[in-house]
Amino acid sequence: MFIAVSAVLLVAIALGLVRAFRGPTLYDRVMAANMIGTLTVLMVAVLGFMAERPEFLDIALVYVLISFVSTIAVLRVYASRVSMQGSDRK
Amino acid sequence: MTELLGHYNYWIVIILMMTGFYIVIARPNLVKKVIGLFIFQTSVFILFISMAKIEGGTAPIIEEGLSVYSNPLPHVLILTAIVVSLATTALGLALVVRIQEAYGTSNEDDIHVQDEED
Amino acid sequence: MMQPLLDVLSWICLLGGAIFLLIGAIGVLRFPDFYTRLHAVSVCDTLGAGLVLVGLIFQGGLSLVTVKLLLIFYFMIFTGPTAVHALAQAALQSKLKPLVDDHEPR
């Protein structure tokens, strides 16, 4: 049963990857990366149960926090870049 | 299954390694070169960790009732290598930033042209 | 007596979560523009992930594992919507137009 769930997770990650390749905007890519982050968290949790050593959920916890911080960072950094270009044009 | 899989991991790792290597030598943009180096590094990490895996083993954290553990030594080497790789990547990116400020471009071809003009 | 019941509950939750994750992922791939795709991501982040985690909690029983799963769940229900909110806001500010149906009479 865990195998079924992890198979679904892998398929979902693959679909997210396709969206990350296709774009078209940067926001689509950030969104895809964010979704793959969520899926990876679940993947790690399920893998822990599959290997019958579920105490390694610390990794999943780190993923949740880090993928959130990096998503926010992308948006902040990207926005500052756009505004810099705008001021150049003036 | 095992015969077919025998070296599968290593081959994919080598393809990844060559992908990173190609970016480093063929692409003129310096940021992209650093990213190529990052891919190369990660593939080396996967190579080491693949070697550490033992069929039917489990993570090397000792617990009652388990007897087969994966090899902890490559894990230690790679754990520190990941942090060091971040530090060196940061150093490389810092150099790129300074080059950008000095030359106004981060494209290797343009930098060569500017150097020849001087 | 309890164990088979818990197992069945956990499988139902896991399968349900997996189905929602798949639907969300297909939505991310198939929806026509960025703002509609955000809806699909939200399905993954909340319902899909939540159900999978609840299913795992049924498997974990009363232990430290469950506490950690609950923590992950707690983080996820805050980070997911915040990230999506920030994304939508950033996209709006960069003047990314939502796709609207022009054929409808106003």
Add this chain to the structure above:
Amino acid sequence: MEHLIDIVLLGLLMITGFAIVRMKSLLAVAMLTSIYSLLSASLFVVLDAVDVALTEAAIGAGISTILMLATVALTRDEEKAPRHTPLLPLAVVTVTGAALIYGTLDMPHYGDPAAPVHQHAASAYLHDTPGEIGVPNVVTSVLASYRGYDTLGEVTVIFTAGAGVLALLGYRTRRRNIQGPGIRKLVVLRVIAKLFFPLILLFALYVLFHGDYGPGGGFQAGVIFATGFILYALAFGLGNAQRVIHHPLLRIMAAVGVLIYAAVGIEGILLGGKFLEYGVLADDPVTGQHLGIMLIELGVGITVAAVMLIIYYGFVSRQD
């Protein structure tokens, strides 16, 4: 069954790698690098390397992506086409790859328990750790105790890299908070950041001191600690973050961490043992090992956190 997951993940990694080669927009490439890191971290979990997965998750998906984005923000986004045809690089890459693949044919099969790499030092570490060190996590015991010299060297390398970035980029303190146009209404983010900031720091301490019993240790904890401050800087502006944790303080802390590590080693000599011999630190050798490992993990954590923040401040304070 694990094989199948392994194969699929490696396949996805390969596809991502090719996409990174082809993609022209560097911001998109940076996002793909983050995905690449996430995928390789899941692969590490499949391959039983939980400590490595924790490190890769904290670093690859987090700080290194942020640094790449910050650099792209300081340079141009679009990559120009190369001036030369890529035929020569392709030939070099193909020849090298073929040679390496030929080399793997002599290697023991993947997962083979009889491979030479598992025979000597590694099996001794696994066998001796419960008796000699008394911590369940063999990775921590090898990292901090058996190969303590190595780790001291690595920490010094990280310290040096931090010093190098400081020398290259310097630092600027921001008196005033320039309100970036970014996500203009930061209310939601600020509430969440206030909620999460203490939890992240607490979790970093858990990872630091739980490293003997589960995945974790000084390296990972340092990075998570730094990530907490990065979240603070993102939500409340770099100026405020620099007021919370001063740049001079960071420079001192980076050195203090390495010094704590070295001091534990010298303490061993003073107490009649060898450099980095923890057994003499307490009456009971196993207690001494525990104490030594905890102290050097603390040192590692302090240095790593300080260097990560120095690097982050260096890159972000350039964006004016």
